[in-house]
Amino acid sequence: GAGVSQTPSNxxxxxxxxxxxxxxxxxxxxxxxxxxxxxxxxxEFLIYFQGTGAADDSGLPNDRFFAVRPEGSVSTLKIQRTxxxxxxxxxxxxxxxxxxxxxxxxxxxxxxxxx
Amino acid sequence: xxxxxxxxxxxCAEGRAANLPCNHSTISGNEYVYWYRQIHSQGPQYIIHGxxxxxxxxxxxxxxTEDRKSSTLILPHATLRDTAVYYCIVRPGNDYKxxxxxxxxxxxxx
Numbered sequence: 001g002a003g004v005s006q007t008p009s010n011x012x013x014x015x016x017x018x019x020x021x022x023x024x025x026x027x028x029x030x031x032x033x034x035x036x037x038x039x040x041x042x043x044e045f046l047i048y049f050q051g052t053g054a055a056d057d058s059g060l061p062n063d064r065f066f067a068v069r070p071e072g073s074v075s076t077l078k079i080q081r082t083x084x085x086x087x088x089x090x091x092x093x094x095x096x097x098x099x100x101x102x103x104x105x106x107x108x109x110x111x112x113x114x115x
Numbered sequence: 116x117x118x119x120x121x122x123x124x125x126x127c128a129e130g131r132a133a134n135l136p137c138n139h140s141t142i143s144g145n146e147y148v149y150w151y152r153q154i155h156s157q158g159p160q161y162i163i164h165g166x167x168x169x170x171x172x173x174x175x176x177x178x179x180t181e182d183r184k185s186s187t188l189i190l191p192h193a194t195l196r197d198t199a200v201y202y203c204i205v206r207p208g209n210d211y212k213x214x215x216x217x218x219x220x221x222x223x224x225x
Contacts, residue, residue: 035213
């Protein structure tokens with residue numbers, strides 16, 4: 001079946017602009033995660049949804065970052081007043097249930113470049 | 116604080132077994148050892164996980180020492196497509212987020 005998809009694959013924006021990054025999880029997966037990966041580093045947790053609600057947003061770096069998942073499926077990560085330091089690959093993952101196995105299926109990521 | 120320690124990089128010969136070490140000396144009793152890998156320009160991919168016993172699946176084997184302070188991921192017959200960054204992650208059984216370190220960059224050479 002289809003895996004996790006993310007759009008756009010690449011996004012170039014100017015400092016101060018607003019961006020939205022979209023994630024389509026695997027159908028039926030109730031858990032959804034956003035991570036951010038800077039060059040040469042491992043992914044860093046941002047936020048976790050169980051259904052429609054954000055169960056843990058402790059990884060969001062500041063209040064310019066916000067994410068929603070209104071119908072418990074597609075999620076959008078929103079970044080206001082972008083800064084050059086926001087440049088990174090933003091990864092989305094989903095899993096069927098939160099369990100000991102917790103196999104998270106990752107999308108290919110959106111590469112965000114802030115000029 | 117880093118929960119795991121991995122070598123920065125390693126080379127492997129195609130067709131040979133690749134043994135990837137990971138130290139997790141502060142692991143707690145309820146924490147699992149997970150391995151993910153990330154091929155260039157792709158998202159991470161789950162490989163295997165274990166608690167105390169050794170585990171094997173179609174991709175790899177995981178050997179965990181008796182004191183659980185270290186583990187080894189074994190790719191039995193490395194291919195060029197196994198070239199990737201391999202992440203060893205320690206995660207409590209009731210947790211959901213993955214805490215990635217820098218991983219080991221594995222290069223399989225023909």
